[in-house]
Amino acid sequence: MRRKYLVVSVLMLSLMAGVLAGCGSEALKADVVVVGGGGAGLAAAIEAADKGASVIVLEKQAFLGGNTAICGGLVPGVGTELQKAQGIEDSPEKYAEDILKANGYTGDPELIRVATEASADFVPWFESLGAEFLKVVPFPGNSVDRLHQEKSLSGAGLVQVLKEAAEARNVKIMLETPATALIKDANGAISGVKARTKDGKEITIQTKAVILATGGFAGNKEMLAEYIPAMVDSGLLGNPGNVGDGIKMGMEVGADVRFMDAYLPHAAVNPEKTLLITWEAIMRGGILVNGEGERFVNEALGYAKCAPEVAAQDKVYIVFDDNVKALVEKMASYESVTVEAANADELAEKLGLDKDTFAATIAEYNDAVAAGSDKFGRTVFEKPFEGKLSAIEVKSYLLFTTGGLRIDASARVLDKDGNPIPGLYAAGETAATGIAGSGYAGYITGEGLLAAFAFGRIAGQHAGETVAAAK
Numbered sequence: 001m002r003r004k005y006l007v008v009s010v011l012m013l014s015l016m017a018g019v020l021a022g023c024g025s026e027a028l029k030a031d032v033v034v035v036g037g038g039g040a041g042l043a044a045a046i047e048a049a050d051k052g053a054s055v056i057v058l059e060k061q062a063f064l065g066g067n068t069a070i071c072g073g074l075v076p077g078v079g080t081e082l083q084k085a086q087g088i089e090d091s092p093e094k095y096a097e098d099i100l101k102a103n104g105y106t107g108d109p110e111l112i113r114v115a116t117e118a119s120a121d122f123v124p125w126f127e128s129l130g131a132e133f134l135k136v137v138p139f140p141g142n143s144v145d146r147l148h149q150e151k152s153l154s155g156a157g158l159v160q161v162l163k164e165a166a167e168a169r170n171v172k173i174m175l176e177t178p179a180t181a182l183i184k185d186a187n188g189a190i191s192g193v194k195a196r197t198k199d200g201k202e203i204t205i206q207t208k209a210v211i212l213a214t215g216g217f218a219g220n221k222e223m224l225a226e227y228i229p230a231m232v233d234s235g236l237l238g239n240p241g242n243v244g245d246g247i248k249m250g251m252e253v254g255a256d257v258r259f260m261d262a263y264l265p266h267a268a269v270n271p272e273k274t275l276l277i278t279w280e281a282i283m284r285g286g287i288l289v290n291g292e293g294e295r296f297v298n299e300a301l302g303y304a305k306c307a308p309e310v311a312a313q314d315k316v317y318i319v320f321d322d323n324v325k326a327l328v329e330k331m332a333s334y335e336s337v338t339v340e341a342a343n344a345d346e347l348a349e350k351l352g353l354d355k356d357t358f359a360a361t362i363a364e365y366n367d368a369v370a371a372g373s374d375k376f377g378r379t380v381f382e383k384p385f386e387g388k389l390s391a392i393e394v395k396s397y398l399l400f401t402t403g404g405l406r407i408d409a410s411a412r413v414l415d416k417d418g419n420p421i422p423g424l425y426a427a428g429e430t431a432a433t434g435i436a437g438s439g440y441a442g443y444i445t446g447e448g449l450l451a452a453f454a455f456g457r458i459a460g461q462h463a464g465e466t467v468a469a470a471k
């Protein structure tokens with residue numbers, strides 16, 4: 001009888017200890033806490049786990065991905081096998097020069113150098129996680145083709161690869177659990193994160209390092225009014241959950257901010273379906289035409305520089321022919337918003353444009369293609385328009401912001417005196433990488449994912465190594 005009682009007591013005690021240990025280690029403690037489950041956050045989580053750290057990812061929404069899942073999934077990379085196969089010579093230095101040239105040398109040269117060097121390993125790293133890349137595609141501002149198209153043709157495909165890799169490394173992903181505040185210890189180091197679970201419970205997670213990867217603040221009208229007033233009334237094509245949480249949490253513990261006026265508008269969002277139309281359609285021969293049936297800008301300047309010009313028109317259409325459709329895989333996915341016609345006259349009729357003006361626009365464009373330049377300064381063409389013509393209505397939208405917490409080359413968040421706040425990192429849109437400089441004109445396509453994957457991976461590696469060294 002006494003023996004049986006003893007066995008039961010021991011069993012109960014071990015059960016209780018197990019539950020307590022389980023609560024403590026699984027739910028409320030991790031070596032590294034990543035706040036935000038987009039591209040930067042998931043990349044950071046994978047790297048930290050690969051350094052031996054236990055990792056929790058907090059994601060406020062019911063799904064992972066953020067802007068990374070919405071974006072076109074074009075991964076920048078230099079010196080890749082795909083580039084070599086197409087005879088393209090590229091290097092981190094060439095990429096850095098393109099970026100600095102685009103932002104008028106107003107960006108942060110050190111962080112740009114670090115990011116472009118890191119980009120040499122993006123494609124091989126993604127491939128090691130299971131991604132497959134099809135080809136490199138041209139985009140304005142990149143002097144050579146270096147944006148790698150994944151087989152899913154979407155950012156969602158990249159997020160799926162990252163999610164599976166994180167799960168395979170036992171990273172604990174907590175959805176619908178927004179982080180709300182950082183906790184500092186007596187020495188000024190970050191020692192915890194406060195969060196709210198999906199059933200509304202306030203929790204505290206003890207940790208040795210926090211990586212803030214909550215995206216930018218394009219979804220926060222108050223912050224837009226303060227830092228980018230020109231965009232307050234713009235439509236948003238981006239994750240509505242990116243409302244500056246990480247930036248504000250960092251500022252609350254003394255972090256410095258930089259480049260807060262930097263943002264990216266896009267000149268080609270279909271308003272009916274809030275659908276981004278790839279600018280590859282332009283680079284492969286498409287044009288922008290306004291409600292008068294006329295072109296109005298050098299489209300090859302890029303979707304950011306064309307955005308104010310598009311915003312100034314009443315109506316704008318991307319017009320393209322079957323040659324563009326054949327060259328750009330994604331065009332097929334825009335079928336529901338594409339107006340097709342047998343020729344220019346029929347398209348003008350369907351869009352309500354003046355037939356003669358539109359016919360003259362097409363004829364003038366075809367002459368420009370033959371001549372190799374036009375009156376707007378465009379020199380990027382494919383073939384003259386031939387046969388059937390199609391159009392998609394577009395408007396200018398705000399996509400994301402790129403200013404935020406000041407970081408160093410190890411993605412450590414810096415205070416106002418330029419000193420790292422121990423245990424605090426930031427990456428992606430939350431960090432002020434200075435890649436696009438100030439304003440909207442300095443961004444070249446690929447820089448969003450460049451900042452996310454470069455500094456996400458660097459933050460995860462540094463945090464993981466620091467935690468391992470202290471064990």
Ligand SMILES: Cc1cc2nc3c(=O)[nH]c(=O)nc-3n(C[C@H](O)[C@H](O)[C@H](O)COP(=O)(O)OP(=O)(O)OC[C@H]3O[C@@H](n4cnc5c(N)ncnc54)[C@H](O)[C@@H]3O)c2cc1C
Pocket residue numbers: 035036037038039040041058059060061063064065066067068069070071072073074155177178179180213214215216237238239241242243245246276399400427428429430445446447448449450452
């Ligand atoms: C329409 C569109 C197209 C784009 N196309 C390209 C492209 O082709 N190439 C390119 O390089 N870049 C592109 N970009 C930019 C690029 O997608 C982003 O800059 C990049 O993916 C940002 O990654 P991130 O991890 O910093 O943020 P995100 O991927 O947005 O992830 C942030 C995550 O943090 C979560 N979060 C926010 N607050 C909290 C909180 N308090 N607690 C927990 N979680 C929180 C959000 O819900 C979100 O899931 C595009 C962006 C958009 C919007």
